[in-house]
Amino acid sequence: MYQYALTMVFAIDEINQNMDILPNVTLGFSIYDSCYSEIKAIQGIMWILTGKQLLVPNFRCQAHPGLAGIIGELPAASSLPMARILGLYRYPQISYGSALSLLSDKMQFPSFLRTVPNSLFESYLLSKMILDFGWTWVGILYSEDDFYRLGSLTLQKEITRMGGCIAFFQVIPSKISPQKILQIAQLVMKSTASVVVLYTFMLDLIPVMEELALHNLKHKVWIASSAWIISPDTYKKQIRAILNGTIGFALQRAEISGLKQFLLNIHPFTSPNDIFIRYFWEQAFVCRWPDQNNSSPILMDSSVHCTGNEDKENIYMKVFDFDNLRVSYAIYNAVYAVAHALHNLFMCTPGRGPFADGACANISAFQPWQSLHYVKNVRFTTKNGDELFFDANGDPPPVADLLNMNIHPDGTTTYDVVGNASSHPSQQFIIHVNKMSITWSGGFTEVPTSVCSQSCQKGWRKMPRKGEPLCCFDCVVCSRGMIANQTDATNCISCPEDYWSDAAHEKCVPKITEFLSYEEPLGTALTAFAILFSLVTVSVIGTFLHFRETPIVKANNRELSYLLLLSLLMCFLCSLLFVGQPQTLSCMLRQAAFGIVFSLCLSSILAKTFIVIIAFRATKPGSSLKRWVGSRVPYSVVTICSSLQVLICMFWVRTFPPFSEWNRTVEEGKILIQCNEGSAVSFWFILGYLGILGSISLILAFFARKLPDSFNEAKFITFSMLVFASVWLSFIPAYLSTKGKAMVAVEIFAILCSTAGILFCIFSPKCYIILLKPGRNTRHYLMGKENSI
Structure with a gap:
């Protein structure tokens, strides 16, 4: 305290020698020792107000002006009653150590100002520093005192607001029993939090630290409040090893x-x-x-x-x-604040003053409220380049140093400045920390971690544990189609419609577009088979054209055979419309083309079957079917049956036209480019009509399979229709049970198999005789066969 008094004397002496401040005016002072006692502090204030040691409230014995301002007090407990009394008289009071936030309330303390930051500033700084270090799981010990309780509650609130959690929040009673000491020590030791904030008086903390020292506690980082970070009590031997490396904020050093x-x-x-x-x-x-x-x-x-x-x-x-001038610097600034206020009062120009009608105060007879006006509005730059002023609450610009306490083997203690903090108009607080220069307590060689749960990596999200703080969680991998592109994500993000999550669920990647293409093996194989069968069909057509005058070609209507072969060729070729990326035009054509050419094929087969039946029945005496013999009946059958399918397809395409669509739901991670048939009823109606034609052909061919004829095709037609029916009956469940390009492949396979079955069942016996047994391709042989049958 003697150093503080001498600092004030030095500042006043320096001001009196400075002709730029209060020229020709000499400052004096009176010093009152409060002895850290509230009673003594109040007594000193009453002496100042009355001018007598015999205290008389509201009575002043002095004829000369009172003091320009009061510098003090250091402890908030003494400043509070002083501020209440001085506020009644609007006497300016500038404290150099009372940081209690309550004193910023101008309704209660209208004349109180200070050159140290509001205690809330320290709470905000500690919470921000804790979160900047990545410590989300911390414990708090605080003293049973209004100052420390309020500061610790603010600290708890700020840590929680910024996303951290409190592992424990424990008060240290002012009168503490051995049982309570052990209980608090065990709480600290059992906690998984590596960081503990000590918002306490050092004297309150020592018993707990001594107990922890007995248990050789390690791996804890201590964060001290400014109340004891530079306290000489920390030199005590029994807690030296534990507290070495403690960090905490303190008043700005200068x-x-x-x-x-x-x-x-x-x-x-x-x-x-x-x-x-x-x-x-x-x-x-x-x-x-x-x-x-x-x-x-x-x-x-x-x-x-x-x-x-x-x-x-x-x-x-x-x-x-001399290396730790912190409180002394606050006193030095407080004296200069009063001096600059008096200088502004002294330099006031009459008529332009701040009071009624532009009046100025008389420096020889000013009132306390006039002095208060100038002190509240003072603004100057110190020799160190720091700007000092008071805000609306009487608080200065908040600045602080981050100290790292190092206790050396020789017993000396140093406080290394490892960072600083200040306020900024655009940001609430700015903290600069040199992490590499910090000597950590607890044996840590680098920035320690203090979390309840380890961070969730990208691709995972946090799932809070029931009944535990939010900082305690389990990591759960994101669902398919969702990602987490940052660590500790609370929620997974759904990928856009055309994107999907990668294997690690860290980013969205474009979905794979899928369709039955010519390049993939399945598409290539089906295309090859379609072309191969088309070539076989063309070769059969060529063979029939070359041997068109032979009896076996002429048998059962040569023109219908040509029409059937052409329709089979178109069936093979129309399957190619199903391969490749679906377009609106191809979607409209492929099912219609398939339905029309297949109905033409089945109509030709049905016509062939009619020819066999009519030809046999017409040879009987008195048969009325003779007038049906000729080309008119089969062509009529083909035309009528095919035309009905054409009408169905035209109605379908006109009313519910198929179209190309991108199906994003059929398979995860893929976009299926497919044809939407427009009307499923129309699609199945076409297949049903083909089934009717096939069924009629099968029934008629079955009954006509043993009828005598020059070359009876009925039994071959029967086999072909059995193949057709088997393929398409198998197609229906297979088609309904598949999705995507497999569904298209099933339909192509059914088209190729049924068409190939008709081709081989009907035309392979004829080609066999034409190419390999030409001796049988004679009218005599065919007639002989007829007789044998």
């Missing part, structure tokens, strides 16, 4: 030019008016002035006498801690 030399020049012989110097000298050098009657009771029996020649430089370096 150099005060000239202060060190000023303090070194303090001496009992050169400062006779300093009532504290002799007492301080005795404490520092453990000696007693021979003529001092009021020495410290501890030193009364000391045999060492103070001479004034003691080596003060080494002692002063230890006592005054």
Whole structure:
């Protein structure tokens, strides 16, 4: 405290020597020692207000102006009652250490200002730093005090708001029992949180730390509040190993030019008016002035006498801690704030002043509320380049240093600045941390982790555990068609309609477009078979044309055979419409073409069967079927039966035309380019009509298979229709049970198999005789066969 008083004296002396501030005006001061007592603090304030040691409320004995401002107090407990009283008189009070956020309430404390950040600033900084380090699972120990309770609650709220979780939130009672100490120690040891925030008085924390030291606790990172990060109590041996490496925010440190030399020049012989110097000298050098009657009771029996020649430089370096001027800098700024306020008051131009009618205050007789006005609106830049002003709540621009406490083997302690924090208009707070320069507690060699659950990798999402905080979760892989493109995703993202998730569920990739193409093996094989059978059909047509005058070709209507072969050729070729990427035109043509050419084929077979039956029945005496003999009947059958199918197809294409569509639901990860038939009823109606034609042909051929004829085709037609019926009866369940391009392949296979069956069953016996047994291709042989039958 003596250093703080000397800092204020130094600042006032520096201002008095500076002609740029309050020229020709000398500042004075009065110092009152509150002894860290609220009662003493109130007593000092009453002395200031009344001017007498005999306190008389609302009465002032002084004729000269009162003080321009009050610098103090350090503890919030003392500042609170002071601020309540001074607020009644609108006396400006500038604290250099009371960070309690309650004091920012201008309704209760209208004249309170401070040169240290609001305590909420520290809570916000700690929460932001914790989350910046990736610590989402932390514990909090706090003292049973309004200041620490409010700060810890704010810290808890901010950590939760920013996505973190609290492993434990434990109060340390001011009066703590051994059982409670053990309970708290066990809570810390059992917790899976690697990071613990100590929002406490150091004196409250020591018993718990001593208990933890007995259990040789390791692998914990301690974060200290500014209340004890630079406390000398941390030197205690029994907790040295645990707390080494602790980090925490503290007031901004700054150099005060000239202060060190000023303090070194303090001496009992050169400062006779300093009532504290002799007492301080005795404490520092453990000696007693021979003529001092009021020495410290501890030193009364000391045999060492103070001479004034003691080596003060080494002692002063230890006592005054020149490397850690934090509170001293806050005092220095507070004095300058009052001085700049008085300077602005002194330089006021009449008629342009801030008060009624442009009035100015008289520096020789100003009122406290006038001084308060100027203090609240002061704005200046310190020698270190820091801008100081007070916001609407009386708080300064928040700045802080991040300290890393290192206790060395020789017992010395250093506080390394490893980061800093400040506010920014566009961002709430900015923290800069040099992580590489931090010496971590708990034996960690790099930034430790403190999480309840390990991060979920890309492609996985977090699933909270029932009854546990949100930071405790299990990782679940994303469903098919969904991705998580960042770690710790809470939800998986559905891929766009034309995209699908990759194998790792990390990104969306275009869906595979699928159709029965010519390039793939199945499409190539079916195309090859269609072309092969088409060539076989063409060769059969060529053979029949070449041997068109032979009896076996002429038998059973040569023209119908040509028509049947042409329809079979078109059946083979129309199967090619089913291969390749479906287009609207191909979708409209393929089923219609298939239905028409197949109906032409079956109509020709039906006509052939009629010819066999009519030819046999017409040879009987008195038969009425003689008038049906000729080419008119078979051509009529072909025309009528085919025309009905043509009408059906035209109706289908006109009313419910098939079209090409991209089916995205038939198979996951694929887009099936297929033909939508438009009307399933029309499709099955075409197949049903073909089934009727085939059934009639089969029945008639079956009954006519043993009828005598020059070359009876009925039995071959029977076999062909049996093949046709077998193929298409098998086609229906196979077609209904498949999807995608397999469905198209089934239909092509049915077309090729049924067409090939008709071709081989009807025409292979004739080709066999024409090419391999030409001796049988004679009228005599055929007639002989007739007789044999």
